[in-house]
Amino acid sequence: MVLTTATLAFSPLTIAPSYGSCAPPTIAFAGQPDRDRKAVSPGDRVSLVGEFWTSDCFDTGPTGACERGPGDERPMRGIDVDLLQNNLALVRVLEDATAKEDLTLAVTFTVPDLDRGRYRVLVHDRGAQGYPDLYLLVGVEEGGPG
Numbered sequence: 001m002v003l004t005t006a007t008l009a010f011s012p013l014t015i016a017p018s019y020g021s022c023a024p025p026t027i028a029f030a031g032q033p034d035r036d037r038k039a040v041s042p043g044d045r046v047s048l049v050g051e052f053w054t055s056d057c058f059d060t061g062p063t064g065a066c067e068r069g070p071g072d073e074r075p076m077r078g079i080d081v082d083l084l085q086n087n088l089a090l091v092r093v094l095e096d097a098t099a100k101e102d103l104t105l106a107v108t109f110t111v112p113d114l115d116r117g118r119y120r121v122l123v124h125d126r127g128a129q130g131y132p133d134l135y136l137l138v139g140v141e142e143g144g145p146g
Contacts, residue, residue: 023052025076027123027130030106037118037135039142040111047108048123050130053079053099075099076125081109083136084120105130114138 029038030047040046056073081094093109100106105123116139123130 025053025105025123025128025130026050027105027121027132027134029134036132037137037142039137039140041139042111042113044111045108046111046121046136047106048081048121048134050099050105050123052103053105053130054103055125055127073103075101075103076105076128078125079105079107080124081107082122082124083112083114084122085117087120089122090114090119111136111138116140 027048027050029035030049032038033049038046053076054073055076075098077096077098079094079097079099080092081097082089082092084090091112091114093112094107097105097107107123117137118140119136119138121134121136123134
């Protein structure tokens with residue numbers, strides 16, 4: 001009887017995770033990047049700032065729309081700012097803004113005459129929106145019921 005011994009060689013297999021390099025657009029209260037809510041009154045001015053405001057994304061290949069490639073991203077146009085209550089668009093406070101060439105966004109609007117309450121600030125174009133969610137507390141103290 002012949003007995004054969006086989007040796008299997010195992011080589012470690014490393015699979016690197018795949019991450020998209022396209023960051024979604026960000027939005028924050030100017031001068032208060034760590035805050036997600038702001039107490040305001042009608043007539044107050046609110047300034048927002050953000051980064052990565054482009055519709056171009058090249059994380060799945062070397063070229064994108066119109067055969068451009070990384071480094072040729074264009075600023076997003078047609079950006080609107082809406083105030084929502086209970087997930088319903090209530091009022092548009094800014095329309096058709098354009099990001100800067102460095103893909104940053106800086107906009108300012110005046111708080112309209114609104115009833116007391118909490119309003120979500122939705123900064124968006126037709127296909128993307130800024131994150132995280134921001135809220136205006138009209139006639140409500142921060143930390144109070146909204």
